[in-house]
Amino acid sequence: MxxxxxxxxxxxxxxxxxxxxxxxxxxLDKLMRLVASGRVVITRNVRREHVRPTGIGxxxxxxxxANVGTxxxxxxxxxxxxxxxxxxHYGADTVMDLSTAGDLNAIRRKIIxxxxxxxxxxxxxxxxxxxxxxxxxxxxxDEDDIFGTIExxxxxxxxxxxVHCGVVKEIVEKLKQHxxxxxxxxxxxxxHALWIIHHGRENPLYENFDYLLEIAREYDITLSLGDGxxxxxxxxxxxxxQVQELLVIGRLVRRAREASVQVMVEGxxxxxxxxxxxxxxxxxxxxDGAPFYVLGPVVTDVAPGYDHIVSAIGGAIAALAGADFLxxxxxxxxxxxxxxxxVREGVIAARIAAHAADIVRLGRRAxxxxxxxxxxxxxxxxxxxxxxxxxxxxxxxxxxxxxxxGRFCALRLxxxxxxxxxxx
Amino acid sequence: MxxxxxxxxxxxxxxxxxxxxxxxxxxLDKLMRLVASGRVVITRNVRREHVRPTGIGxxxxxxxxANVGTxxxxxxxxxxxxxxxxxxHYGADTVMDLSTAGDLNAIRRKIIxxxxxxxxxxxxxxxxxxxxxxxxxxxxxDEDDIFGTIExxxxxxxxxxxVHCGVVKEIVEKLKQHxxxxxxxxxxxxxHALWIIHHGRENPLYENFDYLLEIAREYDITLSLGDGxxxxxxxxxxxxxQVQELLVIGRLVRRAREASVQVMVEGxxxxxxxxxxxxxxxxxxxxDGAPFYVLGPVVTDVAPGYDHIVSAIGGAIAALAGADFLxxxxxxxxxxxxxxxxVREGVIAARIAAHAADIVRLGRRAxxxxxxxxxxxxxxxxxxxxxxxxxxxxxxxxxxxxxxxGRFCALRLxxxxxxxxxxx
Numbered sequence: 001m002x003x004x005x006x007x008x009x010x011x012x013x014x015x016x017x018x019x020x021x022x023x024x025x026x027x028l029d030k031l032m033r034l035v036a037s038g039r040v041v042i043t044r045n046v047r048r049e050h051v052r053p054t055g056i057g058x059x060x061x062x063x064x065x066a067n068v069g070t071x072x073x074x075x076x077x078x079x080x081x082x083x084x085x086x087x088x089h090y091g092a093d094t095v096m097d098l099s100t101a102g103d104l105n106a107i108r109r110k111i112i113x114x115x116x117x118x119x120x121x122x123x124x125x126x127x128x129x130x131x132x133x134x135x136x137x138x139x140x141x142d143e144d145d146i147f148g149t150i151e152x153x154x155x156x157x158x159x160x161x162x163v164h165c166g167v168v169k170e171i172v173e174k175l176k177q178h179x180x181x182x183x184x185x186x187x188x189x190x191x192h193a194l195w196i197i198h199h200g201r202e203n204p205l206y207e208n209f210d211y212l213l214e215i216a217r218e219y220d221i222t223l224s225l226g227d228g229x230x231x232x233x234x235x236x237x238x239x240x241x242q243v244q245e246l247l248v249i250g251r252l253v254r255r256a257r258e259a260s261v262q263v264m265v266e267g268x269x270x271x272x273x274x275x276x277x278x279x280x281x282x283x284x285x286x287x288d289g290a291p292f293y294v295l296g297p298v299v300t301d302v303a304p305g306y307d308h309i310v311s312a313i314g315g316a317i318a319a320l321a322g323a324d325f326l327x328x329x330x331x332x333x334x335x336x337x338x339x340x341x342x343v344r345e346g347v348i349a350a351r352i353a354a355h356a357a358d359i360v361r362l363g364r365r366a367x368x369x370x371x372x373x374x375x376x377x378x379x380x381x382x383x384x385x386x387x388x389x390x391x392x393x394x395x396x397x398x399x400x401x402x403x404x405x406g407r408f409c410a411l412r413l414x415x416x417x418x419x420x421x422x423x424x
Numbered sequence: 425m426x427x428x429x430x431x432x433x434x435x436x437x438x439x440x441x442x443x444x445x446x447x448x449x450x451x452l453d454k455l456m457r458l459v460a461s462g463r464v465v466i467t468r469n470v471r472r473e474h475v476r477p478t479g480i481g482x483x484x485x486x487x488x489x490a491n492v493g494t495x496x497x498x499x500x501x502x503x504x505x506x507x508x509x510x511x512x513h514y515g516a517d518t519v520m521d522l523s524t525a526g527d528l529n530a531i532r533r534k535i536i537x538x539x540x541x542x543x544x545x546x547x548x549x550x551x552x553x554x555x556x557x558x559x560x561x562x563x564x565x566d567e568d569d570i571f572g573t574i575e576x577x578x579x580x581x582x583x584x585x586x587v588h589c590g591v592v593k594e595i596v597e598k599l600k601q602h603x604x605x606x607x608x609x610x611x612x613x614x615x616h617a618l619w620i621i622h623h624g625r626e627n628p629l630y631e632n633f634d635y636l637l638e639i640a641r642e643y644d645i646t647l648s649l650g651d652g653x654x655x656x657x658x659x660x661x662x663x664x665x666q667v668q669e670l671l672v673i674g675r676l677v678r679r680a681r682e683a684s685v686q687v688m689v690e691g692x693x694x695x696x697x698x699x700x701x702x703x704x705x706x707x708x709x710x711x712d713g714a715p716f717y718v719l720g721p722v723v724t725d726v727a728p729g730y731d732h733i734v735s736a737i738g739g740a741i742a743a744l745a746g747a748d749f750l751x752x753x754x755x756x757x758x759x760x761x762x763x764x765x766x767v768r769e770g771v772i773a774a775r776i777a778a779h780a781a782d783i784v785r786l787g788r789r790a791x792x793x794x795x796x797x798x799x800x801x802x803x804x805x806x807x808x809x810x811x812x813x814x815x816x817x818x819x820x821x822x823x824x825x826x827x828x829x830g831r832f833c834a835l836r837l838x839x840x841x842x843x844x845x846x847x848x
Contacts (some may be wrong), residue, residue: 072830074818083524100832118771129832138837179845183838197841232835234783234794273744274784290725298515299780301794307809309736309773315782316723316737319699335814336827347731356723357736359658360698370658370725386729390759394498403760408524408553409828410614411656413562421603 003220004042006260008035017043019053024060025365031335034058039289040254040322041160041262043094043118043222048157054093054118059230061362062319062354064091065120065293065327066347070107071100077107080158083343088115090383092328096120100129100187109156116161120224123149124205128191138191139198146204148209154215160222162266163212165205165252166245166249167228175229175241180357182232185269189228193281209252213259216397222262224293225249230269235299238279250286264291264325267318271297276314293320294327302390307333308342308349315350319357326350348382427644428466430684430848432459443477448484449642449789452805459607462677463713465584465686466540467518467626467646472581478517478542480688482835486517486743486778487785489544489717489751491602494531498761501531503540508769512539514771514807516752517608518584520544524553526610535582540585543760544648545708548629549572552615556699562615563622563738567677570628571635578639584646586637590669591652592618596656599653599665606656606694606746615653644685648717649673655691657725661695662703674710688749691742695721717749718742732773733764742779750774772806 013028018036018302020033020042021028034040040057056063066087068080084095097119098110104126112119127149133139149405153161164186168294172193175184184190192203205212216223231237249265255379256263271279276297283292297314299305309331319326330346332338338346358366394403401409414420431438437452441459445452446464458464464481469473477674480487490511492504501523508519521535522541528550533620534545551573555565577585588610596617608614616627629636640647653669655661679708680687689711694705700721707716721733721738735753754770756762762770815846818827825833838844 003468008567068727069696071827072832073820073827074830100830125832144768175631176842179843181845183835183844184527187829187832187834194837194841201517205579228506232796234791271659272783273740273780300776300783301797302779302805303772303776305807305814306772306776309733309776310780313737313740313777316697317741326521332814332824332828334828336817336820338828339817348727348730352724352727352730352733353737355726356734358699359696359724367658373725375782381726383729390729390756393760393763394496396760401496402758403495404756404762406498406524407609408549408562410609410611411607413618414616417618418600419603421605 003217003260003262005038005257005262006045008032010262015054016053020233023286024055024245025121026059026151031055034398038257038263039290039291041222041264041291045154045157045159045219045221047155048159048218050116051159054193060074061366062323062357063093063325064350064354065094065325066092067098067327068111068341068343071337072101075101075152075250076225077102077110080107081110083338083340086109086340086343087347088117088291089405090344091351092117092227094118094120095347096122098122099124104129105152106159108153111195112157120162122162122188122226122382124164124191138390139195141195143204143208147208147215150212152192152256155221158221159266161223162224163187163205164192164226164228165202165203165212166186166204166225166248167196168248169196169401171229171241171244174194176410177417180239180241181235184229185232186226186230187355188226192228196348205328206248209255213256213261216412217259217262217409220262222264223256225252226265226380227266230267230295231271233270234353236266238275242268243282246286250288253290253326257314263295267292267294267296267323269295270301271299271314273299273313273317276317277321280318280323284322291324292322293327294323296329297328302354304334305331307331308346312349312353315353315387317343320360321352326354351382425684425686427641428460428468429460432456433622433684440468440477441609441667444479446483447477449477450483454483460768461713462681462687463715464716465646465688467583467686468644469578469583470644471579472536472583474540475583476541481748482713484748485790486747486781487513487517487749488520488750488771488778489520489776490516490767491520491751492535492767493520494525495524495761499525501534504531505534505595507762507764508535508539510767511771512541512766514766514768515775516541516771518544519543520546521589522546522549524549524767525722529576532577532582536581538565543578544584544586546586546612546650547577548588548612548615565619567628567632571632571639574636576712577645578645582645584648584688586648586650587629588612588616588650588652589627589633589636590649590672591620591627592630593626593673595618595653595665595668595782600655604663604665607658608653609648609656610652612650612652613797616652628673633679637685637707641683644843646685646688647680649676649689650692651692652718654691655695657694661692666692667706670707670710673710674712677711677714688717690718691718691747692721692727693719695723695738697723697737698743700741704742704747708746715745715748718747719751720753722753728758729755731755732770736773736777739777740780743778744784750778774805
């Protein structure tokens with residue numbers, strides 16, 4: 001087996017590269033150089049069938065991921081499958097299954113089956129949860145549990161995996177001496193930290209990174225180097241723990257690329273507005289242009305119930321600065337497991353942020369959509385049903401206007417005396 | 425009568441200045457210098473009673489305005505009063521009555537009566553609409569109709585008024601020769617443009633600007649110099665018409681200040697993400713630091729139904745760059761008159777944008793709110809009811825956690841091995 005990256009290095013285009021180049025309007029040879037250098041990843045497990053060709057990184061459309069998955073409080077696999085389908089319907093480019101309850105293998109397979117976009121997972125969840133169930137505690141998992149789970153996900157066709165390799169012993173021990181305001185808010189990162197403290201040993205994913213690379217290489221899984229130490233509140237933003245982890249990750253990116261394993265990097269988290277751009281530039285510099293996958297950023301801590309809006313603000317600025325992949329945040333973030341309605345709102349908010357940045361990053365390639373809107377102002381492409389329902393709530397008396405201005409519609413009046421530039 | 429600006433120039437603090445200084449945590453002498461120089465306005469008509477002291481501009485919290493008002497398709501004054509109250513409840517700092525149907529005088533007075541925040545209007549609407557009703561067409565209004573309406577609003581206690589003084593004959597005539605993609609989308613601006621074309625005469629508000637200043641001075645009305653030529657789509661952003669109008673406005677700002685009339689400047693509109701900051705800097709430079717009041721900015725044209733999110737993105741970036749006053753945009757924008765639910769969503773989205781920028785602009789003064797959230801993560805201050813309803817949708821089994829992570833809550837697990845920094 002060979003990976004997309006290895007093929008690109010050899011100068012041999014794959015079907016996926018050809019499809020991504022075509023979809024994104026990028027010359028194939030340029031795309032191949034980006035894949036070969038690791039600045040673009042194509043997330044597809046060699047075992048996965050019927051998956052949309054999806055490239056993430058420099059020069060491509062900003063992509064959006066939607067998280068679904070059960071929890072110990074709400075375990076309804078069919079609901080999670082429905083949420084995955086809704087996410088894809090409203091434009092999510094990938095879906096992650098973050099289930100932490102129920103038959104984890106069955107749920108993962110159901111979700112992979114249900115959608116045609118790349119699917120990601122966080123295998124440490126399953127390893128920790130099964131250890132807790134079988135042996136009594138999360139910290140009772142061993143290396144075999146962790147790598148066994150990773151292989152199981154790999155065999156099921158998981159296209160990308162979050163692995164918290166950067167949560168290393170040195171940082172975790174220092175964290176005990178120098179507490180943060182919010183501590184750790186990454187579940188996977190916390191599982192590793194507890195394990196490290198409990199056993200007094202190094203993170204197995206860091207210590208055995210070469211073994212991880214072997215598995216990733218065999219299935220061409222894209223590793224998503226998780227930010228276990230992302231700040232969980234503005235006061236912890238861009239602190240030593242976060243940056244220290246990023247430095248570790250930067251070294252691992254290089255090792256992965258040498259092994260021709262595709263890799264992306266996950267980023268914060270809670271950041272004030274003026275630190276968003278700096279964080280993106282920092283990741284791009286330290287990780288040599290590796291695709292940057294951000295959660296949020298959440299630019300204020302005081303808006304639970306509206307964190308999709310908070311994150312759309314942070315996400316747009318991050319994408320403008322160079323982030324390539326936005327993890328959606330739903331209105332339920334910080335409050336509970338999202339419902340289908342939250343998934344729709346979360347995907348659309350993230351898609352708006354991504355598209356607003358694409359208009360600048362890609363120019364005409366992305367702006368065409370907006371140009372078309374000039375011809376038919378009131379047709380909402382993100383969610384035409386919602387736009388129509390608002391438009392038709394009260395019937396306007398003058399055809400072609402809406403109830404906001406009624407017969408005093410500026411566009412209509414303007415047209416009596418002026419002409420408008422014509423769309424080609 | 426004297427204006428806040430004149431008093432500040434004389435070094436005599438008013439009750440309003442003292443209250444604003446106290447509320448904003450700014451030294452009184454510093455605030456007085458800002459008011460004297462026109463970099464801060466205090467929007468209060470001398471006839472208005474019981475109005476919250478509200479300063480807008482440099483060094484102060486970013487403010488949010490909510491528009492309400494009837495239209496020819498939906499004319500229910502009680503609904504508009506309710507919307508005004510909801511807007512204030514969710515944190516709008518000011519309300520504008522943009523009614524274009526029904527008994528305009530009665531509606532305006534009702535709204536002024538209903539809220540204790542500064543109220544703004546666009547008198548040209550009433551002048552044009554009454555001319556259309558009495559004389560047959562919008563363009564049949566004359567100077568007396570326009571200034572008569574302005575005086576009527578002034579006497580009712582309107583605190584700030586949008587006046588489209590920058591829509592001058594030269595620009596309007598050029599617009600006929602060089603059409604834009606979207607033409608004009610400002611109602612008031614369009615009314616003036618039609619009038620100018622029809623009569624072949626100069627904009628009365630521009631030609632008689634000194635008379636306008638006299639009225640504004642008498643009542644200490646803050647003039648909000650409207651951007652009649654704001655771009656209505658991304659392709660028209662930062663074009664000659666928009667910038668030409670801003671240059672005219674810049675000159676008028678200076679004339680207003682010489683007369684000690686408080687003045688702010690309205691801005692776009694539809695702008696791509698990377699033009700937002702430049703537009704704010706341009707306004708601040710050309711208008712010598714006059715408070716900047718932006719609508720949106722709307723950073724993509726393709727999201728009707730979600731333009732509150734689109735505008736929260738643009739508004740946050742604008743406020744970070746120096747914009748002082750955000751006009752809310754609701755989910756109904758471009759589609760219809762907003763309903764109370766839309767008003768709530770619009771106000772909260774704009775408030776999130778304003779607060780995210782305040783955290784950077786004001787530092788600890790604004791960040792304190794976020795610090796308090798660390799103590800009680802799941803209490804949503806913008807809308808505690810909504811946060812609670814999501815939190816309680818499904819009851820978490822483990823107290824103190826939520827259904828997202830259930831018993832695998834990172835914060836809870838972290839607390840078993842680590843301590844967190846304590847809030848003072």
